[in-house]
Amino acid sequence: MTESEHKKEKSDKLGILLGNAGKPIRLSGIQLDGISAEAGRAGESIKIWTRLCLTSDDRFFHRVAESLSSHIEFAARQSGHVINLKNAGYVLLVVHPDNTGELWVDAAAVALLIMPKRDMVAGSVLFNNDIADVTGMSFPRVDIDGKDRIVCIFREGWRFGLFFDANPNGQLGILEMQRDLGTLYRRLAHRELYDAIANQATFFRLLAAGWFPFVEILGTEFRALANSCEAGFDLDDEEAALLAKFDAGRLERMFKRWMAKPHFAGKELLLRSAINSFTSGDAVPVLKIVLTEIEGILNEAYRKIHGQSAKIKVLLAFAVSSAEAKAGRPDTLLFPTAFAEYLQQHTFANFDPSTSCGSAGSRHAVGHGHAAAETYTLVRALQALLTLDQLAFYS
Structure with a gap:
């Protein structure tokens, strides 16, 4: 069983208790292969990022976020949708190998993998003080395949997190992605502790x-x-x-x-x-x-x-x-x-x-x-x- 199949099987066990808040925007012609890591003139060789985890405290966050959001908004306009991502809480873009994709703007269900301080039963109210640790974040009702590319920008309080994986080898590590998203969330939500x-x-x-x-x-x-x-x-x-x-x-x-x-x-x-x-x-x-x-x-x-x-x-x-x-x-x-x-x-x-x-x-x-x-x-x-x-x- 692949990581994607395992994740879907696990999420399916949650049944109707967990669902997306809306539907995605279908996009096409998305060119998303990397982000320049340094300046360079035409014809020169430069380094590029194919995978990034940033918070809004990082030096390059705003430049990268602005570049990605502008590209996504342009692709949405080309597909007949006028959107503004600056006021969104959660932006998730899943790009398939054929350069089509689904854009979820405050519409995808979000799940956190936590370590609780006390015994928990399904359906009980969870308070922030009940959380001992956050070890993962996922979108359990969104189909993500190992060949897909991912952009996720989300807000927690007054800070933002950004995850990007251009998946150049066609082997997206879904479990690693969930772990890294959890790390971003943890560092944003508990910044004062760090x-x-x-x-x-x-x-x-x-x-x-x-x-x-x-x-x-x-x-x-x-x-x-x-x-x-x-x-x-x-x-x-x-x-x-x-x-x-x-x-x-x-x-x-x-x-x-x-x-x-x-x-x-x-x-x-x-x-x-x-x-x-x-x-x-x-x-x-x-x-x-x-x-x-x-x-x-x-x-x-x-x-x-x-x-x-x-x-x-x-x-x-x-x-x-x-x-x-x-x-x-x-x-x-x-x-x-x-x-x-x-x-x-x-x-x-x-x-x-x-x-x-x-x-x-x-x-x-x-x-x-x-x-x-x-x-x-x-x-x-x-x-x-x-x-x-x-x-x-x-x-």
Whole structure:
């Protein structure tokens, strides 16, 4: 079965619940073989792009988008249709080998492939805060063949994404196209998260305070922390507000997620004790349990695959590679590379035992009894729980 046939079979299983909002505009005589990547005079050799993924933050986006949209609008006029693509939300052009094609302007059904934070059943309402990651975007009711050429320009908020594949070899990778469209959507919809990670000053302040864009707090909760760090404010108010949102029901959902993982399930009694201690407001046992059990949980996951245990340096690399393999990309909302830095700089941070002034955020300081008593706070306890929860998404 080809990728196209597999995709169509999968979409057909969705039945009448998923349909296009309109019909395509039929076009002919579409010449779409590449986009010039550099300037050149007549007769000179120049580089061309045959495949592109751009956001409106990229340098060449507007020039490429203007060129493509002008060509598409001209082809539409030649076919008897007057259109203006500048106000469209989603533009999808599918060009066949005979240079005919279908133009979908805000008319094609759009599907996102996501990793949810909670259990979902068909027909349930999904909120943005329920999304842990976006790994793909597709047009499930549009017939796209492996020999076709594709142009997709779409809007998300105040930004735009552009995907172009001239398919010079006649082997359009449909699954790869869906993955790349998902990457574009993810980077547009969650730009503030990527900006917070990329901004070294903001990320350093977050790390210093023990925070990270944990999956469980992605969205407005993390945004409040990041905005305060960017502004140089203290986090007391944001941390207090966040603590108040972690009631027994939310913690129970996290615990259920953990118990679904075999390498977590063996720690059920210990982790249940940590959850109960947090709900009762006692940070000390939470930190003593969670920070010392993280390594064991990682070891269980590693042993299941490799048949043997490993030291912490290898386990941290294993956690990151597992997240990349699960999400399919290193730059997803799981932020595996940045999380590796968080683990090294915070959770498994080195300390000088001769000073006896470690922090309760550090597994080494807690495990060796060198964490200062005043650092055993509920904020630190919540960060430890969220770190453990992040690893549940990774493995």
